[in-house]
Amino acid sequence: MYSFLSGLYKHLTRREAYYIVIIGLDNAGKTTLLERIKSTFLGVPGLPPERIAPTVGLNIGRIDIGGARINFQDLGGQTDLQTIWERYYRECHAIVFVVDSSDPERIEECKNALERVILDDTVEGVPVLMLANKQDVPTALRLESIKEIFNQIAERLGARDSRVLPISALEGNGVKEAVDWLFLRVQRNKVNRPPIIISQ
Numbered sequence: 001m002y003s004f005l006s007g008l009y010k011h012l013t014r015r016e017a018y019y020i021v022i023i024g025l026d027n028a029g030k031t032t033l034l035e036r037i038k039s040t041f042l043g044v045p046g047l048p049p050e051r052i053a054p055t056v057g058l059n060i061g062r063i064d065i066g067g068a069r070i071n072f073q074d075l076g077g078q079t080d081l082q083t084i085w086e087r088y089y090r091e092c093h094a095i096v097f098v099v100d101s102s103d104p105e106r107i108e109e110c111k112n113a114l115e116r117v118i119l120d121d122t123v124e125g126v127p128v129l130m131l132a133n134k135q136d137v138p139t140a141l142r143l144e145s146i147k148e149i150f151n152q153i154a155e156r157l158g159a160r161d162s163r164v165l166p167i168s169a170l171e172g173n174g175v176k177e178a179v180d181w182l183f184l185r186v187q188r189n190k191v192n193r194p195p196i197i198i199s200q
Ligand SMILES: Nc1nc2c(ncn2[C@@H]2O[C@H](COP(=O)(O)OP(=O)(O)OP(=O)(O)O)[C@@H](O)[C@H]2O)c(=O)[nH]1
Pocket: 024, 025, 026, 027, 028, 029, 030, 031, 032, 033, 049, 052, 053, 054, 055, 056, 075, 076, 077, 078, 133, 134, 135, 136, 137, 167, 168, 169, 170, 171
């Protein structure tokens, strides 16, 4: 009886879980984005921007959406930390690459970092969302310019789902749209990268 009930409980509480990595150069705004996602979807205030320090390890954020769980993994972007990215993106269901649109001088470095990820065969078919962050800065590169730069790389993505969206992690603009895009894409890509089934 106990095993029947516990089996039934597990069945009723089972749900799909997805892992999404957030990468990009240091100072791009990844942790600010993670905190913004948490405050938008969990309804609790995230860490205030002035308390966010450069990431050395990994920050995790969990949200529930459409009956599924999404686990965001925000990684440090400093050059010597980029070597750990692959440990996380190889297993993930989608990749978010955050770009600091207010720093045109680092765009080339940004492109190279993204290219290295895209060219890794282990992420073939995984949806990639490029976020043109800091759109609240008046002098920031606008979406069209960022698209022009990143579409050269996107061509290499082949049949994979990819998109460039404008956001301001600081002010929250575009953050919900970005998460909605990701949720739809990880579900569409279920056959290639099945979700992890969890109970609760
Ligand atoms: N104006 C503006 N500033 C932002 C935005 N997002 C982040 N910032 C600022 O950019 C700086 C870096 O933000 P972080 O979130 O720590 O950047 P990160 O990508 O996590 O950096 P690492 O952890 O070192 O890889 C901080 O001063 C943030 O307040 C944004 O949308 N607009």
